[in-house]
Amino acid sequence: MDRDQHLRQAAYKEIEKHQLLVEQDPYRLHYHIMPLVGLLNDPNGFVQWKGTYHLFYQWMPFETGHGAKFWGHYQSKDLVNWKHEGIALTPAEWFEKNGCYSGSALVHEGQLYVFYTGNVKDEEGNRESYQCLAVSEDGVHFDKKGPVVQLPRGYTAHFRDPKVWEQNGAYFMVIGAQTDDWKGAVVLFTSSNLVDWKHVGIIAGGGKGPLEAFGYMFECPDLFHLDGQDVLVFSPQGLEPDGMKYHNVYQAGYVTGIFEAEKTSYKHGEFYELDHGFDFYAPQTTRDEKGRRILFGWMSVPDQGEQDHPTIQHQWLHNMTLPRELKLVNGKLYQSPVAELRDLREGDAIEREVSINQETRWVKGVEGKALELELKEINLKAGWLAISFGGSGRIVYSRNDQVFTMERESYVDGVVEKRQTEVKELHDLQIFLDTSSIEVFINGGEYVFTSRFYPSPNNESIQFRASQTVSFHLKKWKLRRVF
Ligand code: FRU
Structure with missing residues (x-):
């Protein structure tokens, strides 16, 4: 041979x-x-x-x-x-x-x-x-x-x-x-x-x-x-x-x-x-x-x-x-x-007008380990909006600082670490969550954050939190498994 x-x-x-x-x-x-x-x-x-x-x-x-x-x-x-x-x-x-x-x-x-x-x-x-x-x-x-x-x-x-x-x-x-x-x-x-x-x-x-x-x-x-x-x-x-x-x-x-x-x-x-x-x-x-x-x-x-x-x-x-x-x-x-990824969507979207006022919010049906989230018409005049995934990954947009942050629990030592960039205004978000990864597309793809992270496999929760008042149009799709 x-x-x-x-x-x-x-x-x-x-x-x-x-x-x-x-x-x-x-x-x-x-x-x-x-x-x-x-x-x-x-x-x-x-x-x-x-x-x-x-x-x-x-x-x-x-x-x-x-x-x-x-x-x-x-x-x-x-x-x-x-x-x-x-x-x-x-x-x-x-x-x-x-x-x-x-x-x-x-x-x-x-x-x-x-x-x-x-x-x-x-x-x-x-x-x-x-x-x-x-x-x-x-x-x-x-x-x-x-x-x-x-x-x-x-x-x-x-x-x-x-x-x-x-x-x-x-x-x-x-x-x-x-x-x-x-x-x-x-x-x-x-x-x-x-x-x-x-x-x-x-x-x-x-x-x-x-x-x-x-x-x-x-x-x-x-x-x-x-x-x-x-x-x-x-x-x-x-x-x-x-x-x-x-x-x-x-x-x-x-x-x-x-x-x-x-x-x-x-x-x-x-x-x-x-x-x-x-x-x-x-x-x-x-x-x-x-x-x-x-x-x-x-x-x-x-x-x-x-x-x-x-x-x-x-x-x-x-x-x-x-x-x-x-x-x-x-x-x-x-x-x-790419547009073809819409083919991953399984069933109809869950669709909600969400408005949050100094609180933490879960939205019924908006959870899971493999999904797509879309936030449109985000109205955030002051303070910040945070979204947490499975308790170990989080994105935060601070309107006051004009900074977008991604945080995760480090898989090396468990300490929370972050990456950031300046974003003047937040209009929309498209988020792809998989069992151990997240890709966040901001303002139609002007900025992107890509990361691996490892939430506990039975924690599929998604939490929205705002320091003041924020509203947005939310859609969530479950995504099917192809691998
Ligand atoms: C980049 C790289 C390339 C090289 C390859 C080897 O990650 O270092 O420069 O061709 O990986 O696997």
Whole structure:
């Protein structure tokens, strides 16, 4: 048996071996993409091809830790119901032996091309990285073509996560990098045939321009055209907390600007965080056949208490966010859950006009572990409104401070921790609660908070509390289980 076969078999055995234990976990999510066993991280190779959405993911089948990653694979016709397609890539060859790291997909001449990073480490821990190509006829089985980009001079071996696109008949690739003097950077390559790639240079970061002092490594870059601008999404490492910003170990966000393909130049503005919660990293987008720009993120952050999640007792760790449609409104990225997610709603909504006056309120029928809440026409002139979930997670909007806060009981030590951002006015909220996650979309997706949290499995209560007077139109749907 060759190494690829051997790794596949060993990984499938792990799934079989732990299936019962995994399924018994009360924190297994109901409608978010998760690994069947082991650890899931970045979304990879997200693409719609002949009507079908393909989402690959970074996967460690053998433990709930990082290491020599595989690419796992899910498929869907509608972004709601997903089928596990098994293993797409195993770290079997010399150029990827310590992991088939993150990358992207592109449809070319009726085939699916995936570009990913081959991660290699020697006994002393010295790293090498190769940007590799694999091609598929059916989107499921891949033929590895090996490295197509070698590490150019000027960068350390932290050089990874190729995102490839076609523009005006030419091909472009952005890569996340660290310069020799330890600055995070996004590096551009061009090609006319997807096999021979030319190193153009740094288009963002590298210790210059608006990202001058901006950390020591950029991961998972993604450059795309949206609503008249070119948006560069990436995940910088090494930022210090700054006011309410940058409190997670690493960040994920974007700049907007103009990419001139002929001049291969990119002029851009300042960095904004994409999400203000505890758990959001390494997002990747695709343009689907309806012309929408859709994003998936990893609902975690590397090196952030990963070994303390209670799900590791059940031999699995981490999940994806919901798919979100992106729009650019007055220069800012708005994210809203894709319309298809309405298909998760089970039965009719519970609908109420709620008004609260210096009290705590439960609303009949508004409880549960997997649900969607919508608050519209929020009328809050002073004071604050708080909503608690299962007694261990809470969101608070203070009208007086113009600050939105998400709090959770830490799964590391039980202490309440918080993340915040400034929100001038609160108009509406759309909230997706799953057994151990929450995604809050504020003002039509202008701000988003994404987090894991672990309420006691039999506490399904939802409490509304206001310091003064608040009213809103409330809708609640139960959401069905698809995983
Ligand atoms: C981001 C990341 C990528 C890398 C992958 C490895 O979370 O560190 O830069 O390709 O994870 O799993």
